[in-house]
Amino acid sequence: xxxSTKYFTGLAAAVALFSxxxxxxxxxxxxxxxTASTGNxxxxxxxxxxxxxxxxxxxxxxxxxPFQGIFAPVLQQDQVDQFLTEPMSxxxxxxxxxxxxxxxxxxxxxxxKINKADKSLIITLHKGLTWSDGKPVKAKDLEFPYEIxxxxxxxxxxxxxxxxxxxxxxxxxxxxxxxxxGITYPDGENGNSxxxxxxxxxxxxxxxxxGYYLESAEPYHYLKDIKPGDLAGSKQIRQTPLSYGPxxxxxxxxxxxxxYVPNPYWYGQKPKLKKIVTTVVSTSTxxxxxxxxxxxxxYQTPATAYPTIKKLDNYVQTGHxxxxxxxxxxxxxxxxxxxxxxxxxxxxxxxNVALRQxxxxxxxxxxxxxxxxxxxxxxxxxxxxxPFKDAHDASVKGFPLDIKKANNLLDKAGFKWDSKHEYxxxxxxxxxxxxxxARSGNANAQAIAQNYIQQWKQIGVDVVLYHDRxxxxxxxxxxxxxxxxxxxxxxxxxWADTTDPSLISLxxxxxxxxxxxxxxxxxxxxxxxxxxxVRQKAFYDMQKYMQKEAFVIPTSYSIDWYPINKRVTGxxxxxxxxNTRWINVGVTADATK
Amino acid sequence: xxxxxxxxVLIMIPQIVILSVLVFVLAKLMPGDPFSGTxxxxxxxxxxxxxxxxxxxxxxxYVQYWHWIVNLFHGNxxxxxxxxxxxxxxxxxxxxxxxxxxxxxxxxxxAVAIPLGMTSGRHDGSRRDRGIAIFNxxxxxxxxxxxxxxxxxxxGYQLNWFPxxxxxxxxxxxxxxxxxxxxxxxxxxxxxxxxxxxxxxxQYLRSEIIDAKSQDYxxxxxxxxxxxxxxxxxxxxxxxxxxxxxxxxxxxxxLIGGSVVIEQVFSYPGMGQLFxxxxxxxDYSVVTAIVLFTGILALFGSLxxxxxxxLVDPRxxxx
Numbered sequence: 001x002x003x004s005t006k007y008f009t010g011l012a013a014a015v016a017l018f019s020x021x022x023x024x025x026x027x028x029x030x031x032x033x034x035t036a037s038t039g040n041x042x043x044x045x046x047x048x049x050x051x052x053x054x055x056x057x058x059x060x061x062x063x064x065x066p067f068q069g070i071f072a073p074v075l076q077q078d079q080v081d082q083f084l085t086e087p088m089s090x091x092x093x094x095x096x097x098x099x100x101x102x103x104x105x106x107x108x109x110x111x112x113k114i115n116k117a118d119k120s121l122i123i124t125l126h127k128g129l130t131w132s133d134g135k136p137v138k139a140k141d142l143e144f145p146y147e148i149x150x151x152x153x154x155x156x157x158x159x160x161x162x163x164x165x166x167x168x169x170x171x172x173x174x175x176x177x178x179x180x181x182g183i184t185y186p187d188g189e190n191g192n193s194x195x196x197x198x199x200x201x202x203x204x205x206x207x208x209x210x211g212y213y214l215e216s217a218e219p220y221h222y223l224k225d226i227k228p229g230d231l232a233g234s235k236q237i238r239q240t241p242l243s244y245g246p247x248x249x250x251x252x253x254x255x256x257x258x259x260y261v262p263n264p265y266w267y268g269q270k271p272k273l274k275k276i277v278t279t280v281v282s283t284s285t286x287x288x289x290x291x292x293x294x295x296x297x298x299y300q301t302p303a304t305a306y307p308t309i310k311k312l313d314n315y316v317q318t319g320h321x322x323x324x325x326x327x328x329x330x331x332x333x334x335x336x337x338x339x340x341x342x343x344x345x346x347x348x349x350x351x352n353v354a355l356r357q358x359x360x361x362x363x364x365x366x367x368x369x370x371x372x373x374x375x376x377x378x379x380x381x382x383x384x385x386x387p388f389k390d391a392h393d394a395s396v397k398g399f400p401l402d403i404k405k406a407n408n409l410l411d412k413a414g415f416k417w418d419s420k421h422e423y424x425x426x427x428x429x430x431x432x433x434x435x436x437x438a439r440s441g442n443a444n445a446q447a448i449a450q451n452y453i454q455q456w457k458q459i460g461v462d463v464v465l466y467h468d469r470x471x472x473x474x475x476x477x478x479x480x481x482x483x484x485x486x487x488x489x490x491x492x493x494x495w496a497d498t499t500d501p502s503l504i505s506l507x508x509x510x511x512x513x514x515x516x517x518x519x520x521x522x523x524x525x526x527x528x529x530x531x532x533x534v535r536q537k538a539f540y541d542m543q544k545y546m547q548k549e550a551f552v553i554p555t556s557y558s559i560d561w562y563p564i565n566k567r568v569t570g571x572x573x574x575x576x577x578x579n580t581r582w583i584n585v586g587v588t589a590d591a592t593k
Numbered sequence: 594x595x596x597x598x599x600x601x602v603l604i605m606i607p608q609i610v611i612l613s614v615l616v617f618v619l620a621k622l623m624p625g626d627p628f629s630g631t632x633x634x635x636x637x638x639x640x641x642x643x644x645x646x647x648x649x650x651x652x653x654x655y656v657q658y659w660h661w662i663v664n665l666f667h668g669n670x671x672x673x674x675x676x677x678x679x680x681x682x683x684x685x686x687x688x689x690x691x692x693x694x695x696x697x698x699x700x701x702x703x704a705v706a707i708p709l710g711m712t713s714g715r716h717d718g719s720r721r722d723r724g725i726a727i728f729n730x731x732x733x734x735x736x737x738x739x740x741x742x743x744x745x746x747x748x749g750y751q752l753n754w755f756p757x758x759x760x761x762x763x764x765x766x767x768x769x770x771x772x773x774x775x776x777x778x779x780x781x782x783x784x785x786x787x788x789x790x791x792x793x794x795x796q797y798l799r800s801e802i803i804d805a806k807s808q809d810y811x812x813x814x815x816x817x818x819x820x821x822x823x824x825x826x827x828x829x830x831x832x833x834x835x836x837x838x839x840x841x842x843x844x845x846x847x848l849i850g851g852s853v854v855i856e857q858v859f860s861y862p863g864m865g866q867l868f869x870x871x872x873x874x875x876d877y878s879v880v881t882a883i884v885l886f887t888g889i890l891a892l893f894g895s896l897x898x899x900x901x902x903x904l905v906d907p908r909x910x911x912x
Contacts, residue, residue: 064857066860066862152647157644159640232677232678253760256760256761256860257759257763259763279758281860282758282857282858284857284858285742285745285746285750285757285758289750291750292750292751294750472873473625474624474625474875
């Protein structure tokens with residue numbers, strides 16, 4: 001279930017050893033290096049040609065490590081496994097059909113009905129939905145994932161506070177009950193619907209991926225006899241998983257490749273391909289592989305390969321804005337674990353909003369994105385990503401480069417220049433130095449961090465790297481999660497957002513993920529207002545308030561980029577077609593063009 | 594000799610214990626743990642704490658170490674935190690790939706290096722010798738990942754002679770098809786790694802042969818009228834192999850160590866990558882298992898080297 005939880009971005013990038021891309025030996029000068037933008041990446045590839053009957057689609061999974069290969073949405077914690085499960089269960093691994101902004105609509109493999117009056121919802125499976133072994137998908141298969149997540153014996157890390165709002169799930173999790181009292185079967189375990197009773201209804205519940213309930217089924221009859229501790233490693237999950245989608249897994253070479261064939265029991269429109277083969281390809285050779293026309297589609301291609309692949313005639317560059325965003329966070333306080341609240345109490349010049357804003361205006365994010373990310377990241381204006389059209393406020397300007405404005409802000413706020421050491425002094429007349437905890441993991445991370453430090457120097461703010469070097473992901477995550485570290489002043493974090501734009505879990509007063517510990521009664525009241533009736537206004541208010549207070553500086557949005565061979569038909573990245581994309585994909589010729 | 598071997602093996606026991614303690618403690622000293630970074634904003638911190646407690650991460654190191662040792666003697670290396678499989682399964686998946694690939698490259702390496710070293714030593718100063726010296730400069734001087742990338746580019750993508758990624762084709766079914774597909778997949782990486790590994794063997798062999806040529810026993814053999822080719826193949830070759838034999842035992846450690854570079858370029862899942870990934874994701878159980886395993890092999894490797902040396906050179910006896 002992609003997006004059922006927010007991820008730290010950059011998790012998988014930890015072992016990018018070389019950024020050398022075998023570029024087909026062409027020489028490039030920096031001046032004419034092509035860069036991407038959502039404008040020149042197609043949302044869909046509209047190939048009018050007729051697809052052949054028995055086509056085979058070859059997908060490259062671009063990464064430098066083998067994949068894990070857990071083909072059960074309920075046990076997955078890894079985006080690659082979610083990609084690998086797509087042909088079996090749709091793009092976001094959800095049973096529901098959604099519109100472009102992830103709102104659940106009728107017409108998927110299951111329908112959702114929320115009953116506001118009694119705070120419950122009913123999930124009804126499509127009558128024809130069948131596992132790839134011929135057995136029907138039953139109500140019990142919808143309930144079984146909750147048992148897996150909540151029963152500690154399965155050791156799932158995915159049991160969350162959001163799920164705990166289901167009546168009885170907490171008791172089941174703590175071992176007090178044998179069944180989950182809030183999940184019932186209106187027409188029996190063998191029926192096709194379940195009813196879930198909540199303590200509260202939350203606005204995000206109408207969206208897919210909100211995380212308040214699960215959106216996939218697991219085959220109870222097939223998995224029930226496996227010991228909980230062995231489930232994730234079992235053959236039934238890794239080698240011969242069952243599917244209820246248009247394709248099923250035919251063969252798996254652990255960590256290397258997966259082949260799929262049509263699921264004979266699929267109730268819907270017949271898929272167009274005879275076979276799909278997904279193979280791991282290293283980041284250093286993907287450009288050469290596409291030049292040799294080895295693959296039809298490439299997933300997770302690194303931005304460094306963009307200039308080369310862009311020039312290939314046989315490929316169309318498609319993509320769309322992803323749900324990831326990055327931001328600069330200022331350390332303003334600490335997290336009080338005993339009371340589960342953030343306290344904004346740190347003695348730092350960053351408590352002065354003018355300094356926070358000025359540092360935002362000094363960053364040249366556009367240049368960094370163009371030079372180091374080939375346009376596959378764009379400057380962010382708010383922390384709500386543009387795909388959430390109703391929630392994203394385009395009128396908020398963010399912090400575009402403006403050194404003059406930054407200097408003015410600092411002058412007005414009383415940060416005076418000290419000509420002796422060429423930096424500004426704190427408002428109390430004393431020199432100050434800020435510590436930047438910049439993360440490693442990306443080949444350009446050092447250059448990007450130095451670029452920002454150099455920009456801040458221009459406005460007279462002295463910033464040094466934490467321990468004079470980049471920080472590895474584990475140290476970074478540990479420091480952030482401890483919530484009490486006084487050793488850093490600024491850091492850049494990133495989240496792959498859920499399909500629900502609500503950010504209370506990232507910046508709320510009680511969440512540990514509020515790394516900067518900014519709290520204010522005004523902001524808390526805005527966050528609490530985000531409910532369906534005034535949803536858009538509250539989101540807009542939130543973004544305006546964040547712009548004014550500048551306790552985080554939104555830096556970048558990411559673009560998901562997929563090079564597609566010209567023989568592919570029916571390819572689209574449109575979120576409204578997530579549920580049906582794989583049914584429509586086909587190929588025109590027998591060999592890659 | 595047997596006495597000595599047994600004594601050496603007995604000395605290994607405290608060495609292995611010290612090694613295992615070091616490995617275990619050092620792994621725990623790394624910042625973070627397998628659960629860092631997997632925590633989303635909706636994750637209940639209590640859930641993670643419960644999982645950590647269940648995994649024993651809050652126990653003092655000696656308690657954790659004791660559990661680990663007890664499990665080890667039951668053949669249980671624990672569960673990989675990130676791959677969610679028993680460590681023995683994880684290692685089992687990878688070790689075969691690495692051993693076969695290393696074995697192939699070792700065979701290629703000796704098959705290429707021994708004739709070249711012999712030729713170059715026998716005809717030192719000739720054109721052939723200079724040609725071999727140039728070959729040596731290349732294999733020694735070129736960065737390995739450049740050679741692998743270029744090799745893959747030309748032989749894999751341009752000429753399409755070899756598969757470009759993985760250890761086996763997904764379509765291979767049946768023992769014979771699978772075995773031949775595996776061999777086909779490792780030919781290119783194995784051959785390239787083998788050729789790159791020839792430098793030291795050629796150099797050692799060459800200088801030993803040049804040395805031996807002027808030795809009394811060679812002169813004696815020649816004066817007895819032994820044909821030149823026999824002098825080289827029987828007398829000189831055996832003596833010149835000594836330094837190479839001294840290293841042979843250690844090659845065994847190399848067999849399972851794997852190469853991160855080759856595994857990454859050829860998307861060939863092996864031990865090298867597994868080790869790096871396990872370290873970055875703080876997968877303690879996998880890290881400790883690999884380090885302990887390679888450590889033990891290194892100890893046995895050095896013993897094996899001594900034994901081989903004594904077999905090759907009757908003058909050396911293990912006392």
